[in-house]
Amino acid sequence: MHKIYGGILLVLIACFALYNTHIYSDKTLFGKVRLSEQAQHGEQLWLRNNCNACHQLYGLGGYLGPDLTNVVATKSPEIIKIFLVSGVRSMPVFSFSEQEKDQLVQFLKEVNETGYYPNKEATIKNTGWVDLHYKK
Numbered sequence: 001m002h003k004i005y006g007g008i009l010l011v012l013i014a015c016f017a018l019y020n021t022h023i024y025s026d027k028t029l030f031g032k033v034r035l036s037e038q039a040q041h042g043e044q045l046w047l048r049n050n051c052n053a054c055h056q057l058y059g060l061g062g063y064l065g066p067d068l069t070n071v072v073a074t075k076s077p078e079i080i081k082i083f084l085v086s087g088v089r090s091m092p093v094f095s096f097s098e099q100e101k102d103q104l105v106q107f108l109k110e111v112n113e114t115g116y117y118p119n120k121e122a123t124i125k126n127t128g129w130v131d132l133h134y135k136k
């Protein structure tokens, strides 16, 4: 009887080891995002001006302003540039040059290409069930 338990234990340990080797050596989830030079300058501006204190990327950041992960999908570059220098509500007035505005927009464009946030849409049906759709 004890031999069976030993065998089961060994099988479980083997499964555990295989599973772990697989998930920790799977590179597909950690594909590197390479920003263009223009976008890297934009990222520097993003960091230096603390945009993240009020805005979020992928839900991480401050909550005074909206999440900007996919802002370029809903707002044109022209509108975004106007937001950057006009100080709407609690957003400060920044004095970016035209080049800096382009760099920030390019950064946001390349962020947008990395995925969606939120990546799912939930609708409650009148039966009470929830329909979940994942964006890919």
Ligand code: HEC
Binding pocket: 045, 046, 049, 050, 051, 052, 053, 054, 055, 064, 065, 066, 068, 071, 075, 080, 083, 084, 088, 089, 090, 091, 092, 094, 104
């Ligand atoms: C002190 C807080 C604060 C900081 C810092 C800040 N913002 Fe904002 N931002 C806001 C708020 C609040 C809004 C929403 C204004 C509105 O819709 O009336 C906003 C709106 C925006 C919008 C338009 C988003 C949309 O969907 O309407 C963009 C783009 C934007 N900010 C980019 C930036 C960038 C880039 C920086 C850094 C250079 C930055 N913001 C720094 C508070 C901030």
